[in-house]
Amino acid sequence: MAGTDSRRGPVARGCVGIRETRHRLRASPVTCVVVTDAKQAVIVGVGLIGGSVGLALRDEGWHVVGVDLDSGRLADAVDRGVIDEIGSLDTLPAADLGVVATPADSVAELAQRLLDAGVVAVTDVGSVKAAIAGSIEDPRFVAGHPMAGSEQDGLDGAAAHLFSGAMWVLCPTSTTDDTVFATIRDVVKSMGANPIAIPADRHDQLVAVISHVPHLTAATLMRLADGRATEERALLRLAAGGFRDMTRIAAGHPAIWPDICVQNADPIVDALDELISELSAIRDVVSERDRAALLARLESARVARRNLPTTIPSTEAMSEMRVPVLDRQGELAAIATLAADLDVNIYDLEIAHSAEGPRGVVVLVVETAMTERLQGGLMALGYRPSSRSLEA
Template structure:
């Protein structure tokens, strides 16, 4: 039957951009590509689909369809709805005021970035994965209710435990499934001026240090920020020393 040649799956890649604006020749390089074959899936079709994903540079993982729906609800669908809702709440609170934009620091911008994604696809996604999304939303709403209770009651201990647990979980997120070996995170304050990012990346390149992940955390004032680099732990010390010699103030931690 035709259905046995259908291999369900998709890449976990892309951005808030759509159409040609989001085009990228390396879009799938290092990205996770999920396949959800069943016992009825044709093995040749399965192998062909898997080889196609690998050919474009993706890392293939295979999970059961039901497990897939539950996981993507948590890591993709609910984050989209949370970002959309937070952006809407902030917009109403700001009432079109320019002050909102001035107060919107890097954390807010990072959290709401995906709210800028094309809205037309999301009603269909929510309809297709409705049950899993509702379950994930229920868990999220319950967790937010617990946080509200901590804040309202002034429970500093419980709030600190939550923040610490979340911080540790966030720092433990793998940079890429293709990367093996211990990693280190280097954080260094940087000035908001042209060329500063190029200085650091050029310095790393001259030392043969591969930057596996990079993030810039902006300050509220917009005049400075913190550059966050993830590098192989074995090469971190040389980059830290070079940054110090160049006038930066890096702090290293193991992931």
């Protein structure tokens, strides 16, 4: 029994299947059979991020199967057009893509179940990567982390455009299958995100500074203000844009944070120690009424804030690099990771396999200003890259 989703055209409510899947939605007496040739994705965990992935993939023509412990949420996801079909961990299809969007402590087990089911390419969206990447050695798995979110919980915050313009970290290893890495990278780009390859341990160190500690800091500042408000009732009424902007992320759902902080404890503690040291230093500056030192610190912060990357360069500022490689696992991951180490953003990437021998060519698009840096790094590793400007 097909319905109509005003946003997406005709859909089969809870019964669309890529392999003539039969499915009953709730207690409906009608069983539907729909056949489609669309690429199939399985999303385990249909909340804010998983739901947004589902919406984005459906916009790109994917057939999306949703799996979640909450049956009510799954039914809601079908009604909202987030997924096409309700699936089960016991009967996972051998889909083209698997995405695990659950709390960090369950990601490795669920990713392995997708791999065991024969899913071609599997990734996750967790905030901590080293523990997960280290526990899964299958070449079809690439740990991932979209740097995007919302203060709204669950499907209420899910949106197909959530990842538009966001960085999406991928953590390939030396055993990662190049085709799988390229596939997942292409999927990430199709959702509007900018993929970047970073080793898992380095990712965890970086996000401790730019994500985890900021959340803990915002929560702590909010608690400080709330505690003061019991004595000064007008305090929170005076909270203006700056305070609200700085504490906005404290409004996020707290349930995910204990797992994140436990799994990434060491980098978070290191970053907190550095922050405490910086706060102690500025406390001393204020205590000593040192106007010059205070101004210098604030000015350096202002300059750093203004220098945060914002936009992608135009095609006139881009160059294509071609890197001959041996046609073997790990080449793509090694090059992408080197680029991240050298602070070179890759805006497009593909690998051309040779039909005549064990060689291929990795094709990259990078900023022209960065080609010399990346070429030098590649040559130091024994590669022989060439480049050309994409300027018309």
